[in-house]
Amino acid sequence: MKRVDWNVLDDAARMAVLQRPVQAVSDALREGVQAIFAEVAMRGDAALRDYTQQFDGVALQDFEVGAAEFSAAFAQVSPTVQAAIAEAAGRIETFHRAGMASVYAVDTAPGLRCERIQRPIPRVGLYVPAGSAPLPSTALMLSIPARLAGCKDIVLCTPPRKDGSADPAVLLAAQQAPGVRVFKLGGAQAIAAMALGTPVVPACDKLFGPGNAWVDEAKRQAAQRPGGLAIDMPAGPSEVLVIADAGANPAFVAADLLSQAEHGPDSQVLLLTDSVDMLDAVATQVDAQLAQLPRADIAAQSLSRSRLVLVKDIAQAIKISNRYAPEHLILSVREPRVWLDMICNAGSVFLGDYTPEALGDYCSGSNHVLPTGGAARAWSGLSVGSFQKAISVQDASRTGLANAGPCAVTLAYAEGLQAHARAVEVRLEQAA
16 A cells, blocks of 8 residues: 655645546446347347356346245355344344434415425335355345335345355345345346346336446446436445544554455555554554455455555544545544544444444444445435435415415516416415
8 A cells, every 4th residue: 555645745646645446437338238238128038148148157047036045045044144144134224214214294384284205116126246255235235224115116136156046145135125026137237127127027216236337337327218217326446444543453444444455456445644653553464464365366456556644633634534535434533423523425434443344334234335436425325215205295275375375476477487376376366
């Protein structure tokens, strides 16, 4: 990891320090995803079978996971892992249930009531990647809030293994949403199937979940198609920013940096500290711990584009963090809660020495599907509300119309919209 002193850099150099790895979408990738959408639109399930053979190396006749495969999953997952899935699910549900939006109604004038009600998105599509490792934790993070939201139809796609089966731990996690339909489909073709619909895979109203560059581009293209399909948020490589003071444990800090670096070669990790000794100690720990990791090659590629940054003080570090808007922010400082009010841009914040980001990845209860690439300036992580939409309702009596109507008429004429004004006036005239 490159070491830099923030306060000797000019503005251009500071921008370079906070520059994420270039995620330009190549013409070949964009065109490849367009071709997949075109094939799925034209050939449906036959195209999905061809792409599954091409990209996953397995020939499947039936994509949907049946009752027998769901039942077999229990026998294939150790009791320890089953217990951990259940434990994590309980915390995730507790957290998300507490944050569910409340409906409300208020009289804004005598005889005029306005309400806000919640309705679930009817059919949602969840994508759980496999890549170099299956992610049952992502299945939990998606399926539990979808169930709490009351979504009627939940469709989940996850890539098949070489033997044609779905990962059994993912299946167990997916069943946190009773009645979920799981399809053994991966990559851009899974996104296309859930966006367009085929004779086998139902079309969805909104798509959720992380993935590689192909999945990310497929979600982007799906959202741009006519018909109003929505996606959860801008997605990209995982990232963490750690702010550490002189009292932090360098072994802890290094472990947090590496836990994100091992996600992939395009992940980014940053350390901001006001202590030269801490910067040196973390650098030493990163080298020592990296050598022990099975995914050291992947983490090393990420670390080559990451930074150890010396700052003036913790207040400056937080200002820099707000500028960067990290997916994950770890405050490895004394009295971390004192600084919390200063933080305005972050997907998720982890306070103190004993709150590793990995806890949030699995079982603290908060959601690990978070905005990346600076999107935390305006986007939030997944919640039950992500799977719902709010509808406003108005109810006016004659008295309510008499009280609020003249205001509407005045504003309508001010905007030059006479028909709007008359829609109110004809009622006022009749009521007079």
